Amino acid sequence: MPILGLKPSSKPVNPSHFDIEKVIRPNILSLHPYRCARDDYQDGILLDANENALGHSIPRQTNESNIAPELQSALDLNLNRYPDPSQDGIKERIASLRSIPGRDHVFLGVGSDEVIDLLMRVCVAPGKEKILITPPTYGMYAVCAQVNDVGVVKVNLELSGEKGEGGEDGRFSARVEEIKKAVDADPSIKLIFLCSPGNPTGTLISLSSVRSLLEYSNFKGIVVVDEAYIDFADANTSAASLVNDYANLCVMQTLSKSFGLAAIRLGIALAQPPLIQVLTNTKAPYNISTPTAHLALSALSPSAIDSMHQKIATLTSSREGLLASLASLAPLGLGPAIGANNANFVMVPVLNHASGKPDNVRSQKVYKSLAEENGVVVRFRGGEAGCEGCLRITVGTEEENKTVVEKLDQVLRVL
Template identity: 70%
Template sequence: MSIHGLAASTTTGPSHFDIVKVIRPNILALHPYRCARDDYSEGILLDANENALGHSITRPDGQHDPLLDLDLHRYPDPAQNTIKERIASLRSLPGVDHVFLGVGSDEIIDLLMRVCVAPGTEKILTTPPTYGMYGVCAQINDIAVVKCPLELTGTAGEGGEAGRFSIRVSEIKKAIDADPTIKLIFLCSPGNPTGTLIPLSSIRAILEYQNFTGIVVVDEAYIDFASDEASAASLIKEYANLVVMQTLSKSFGLAGVRLGVALAQPPLIQVLTNTKAPYNISTPAAHIALSALAPASITTMRSKIATLAASRLGLIIELAALASLGLGSVLGGNDANFVVVPVLGSDGKPDNTRAQRLYRSLAEENGVVVRYRGSEPGCEGCLRITVGTDEENRTAIAKIRTVLSAI
């Protein structure tokens, strides 16, 4: 069975992978909905039941809002190929047929499960501690989750290649051997909440494991905060069983726009395109994304990443200075825009109760909101602290010092 809409193309490796056997039969048989803008987008447009008189938004203050100058009364471009071209160029991929756009990475996570994993009978594999939406989407779709925890003890090695929060490739292989119903493996790199980067050699080892005939999903929401050579996007040309998720929310500073990206070989991209909602990327989101992906904006983005990386190092140093008040050493590989630090009890061990007291006091009495992560495997007593501006970081450190002194 072929994939609707896919021109004849040859996928690249590995030999044990066949996408037609991974995608659910009902999805392969799907004839995607054709929307009005799939055929024509210019001329007197009387085909889509849009409001020909335009939007009715009036600013009471009389101020001009450039977004209101967009054709908001028209449905958006369903393909958004200009955005895809810029992303393909940025990530060194051949073209738009290697790029899919979603409403944040969460839409892509949900779509991958719906097109690949049969509810009630097939499974996904995750490596906790990890991003919580994998489990939420799995539960919504009636999909069981096989959990293969990261290495939860020890000290992170150089580049995250060994030690705490590294992935255990041999254990993942054992899980695959024990359960052939696993269709997707979700790897978060750099990890959330760990901040640890997964080496490309470990990802390759799973992609090439012949007993796994499903798809490896590498979630790279924070990849721009790591080294330039860290992205698994460089493996896409070699592996048809790989999809890399990225986003404009983190390094691009556009969390409010909700634009997620999937990078893969054309067959999987076509399947996702066939399954998505017709106009999933709004006109304002597309307009802002195009501006963010312009060369000058990318230069600015990289400059801000360098600033945040320097601030991250400064934050780690300042947190280490609070050791005498019961703050442990920062954990993980620290390749993202946050750090994870354990709060210790009087016995010198991670203490969830004290961490929760610090967390609540910071938010409710001191105006500093961090994230409690103590319920995650290997993260007992931990708080996750996003790198802020220099002023925000100084304030956070001062408030943490004050609260720790009192609890």
């Protein structure tokens, strides 16, 4: 059954064992997507969508207005009109930024979480089929699977070794052969989720590992690489470079992290047109709001991208400084950072005084004391596989990094 709305293509499918029409659920393939008013016309006297022709009722800045001054400009947008359902301008800028063939390779969602949810809904039959995840990893994969009544197969990342270096067999690398064994044992696995750089590990999954899974003929589904933190890693490490060559790959990115736009909730999927068209057919008609689109388009301008890269350089430099400062707390029972530190955070284990081993009890006490008594909030990650006793610390401003080290010093001395 052909995918509705997909333009014909003579491009051969690679890998040859992949057939997207066998991956997408039949009810989704046969879906006739909702056609909204703005799909046809966006200019002229618009009397087709039952919008309020008189505009919004939010007052301008007055003594009684609750609108913050910095939001006044948003009132000048056409808030009474439904937003552009396709957002082609944003897609074109993303395609250019990521060296993707064109906007037909780009999907926009309400954060990466909408992309995750849509992928499960279009590919994985509830109560029958499964996804595969690689703990320790982003928690929303499992949460979304449960919401959608989808099974979860877990194959831990490599948990041994002193430190993950992003190589083939370092700590927190993908255990590719074990993933293949899991696929062989359970043909109902439709999606493989890889987080790279990992959350909470901060370690890249090598492109050779991704390729190995994409080319594994026994796996007929889609490999999803979540790259929320990719801009904090070295150049040429993104799986986006593989999108044009592999039809069974979906790369997720976001404007939340490197672009500093977590509040606008703009997630991205990069894939070949068939999968993008399926996601487009299935999404809510106007999923990207006008304020979000306006800010995203501005964030993807050349000058804004230059600024983004400058801030990344500052944060990665600060990351090294933070790691050095945290290392000075070793005598107080703070272990060396684990993971390859390819993101905008670091993860350090709190150690037991007597044994010198990671200690979840002490770590939780430190975590709570920092937050409740010292006004510094980090994240306890000790419950994740291979992360016993660990605190995840986001790289902050220079002053924030200095403060977290000072407060950690004080708390570790008494706990």
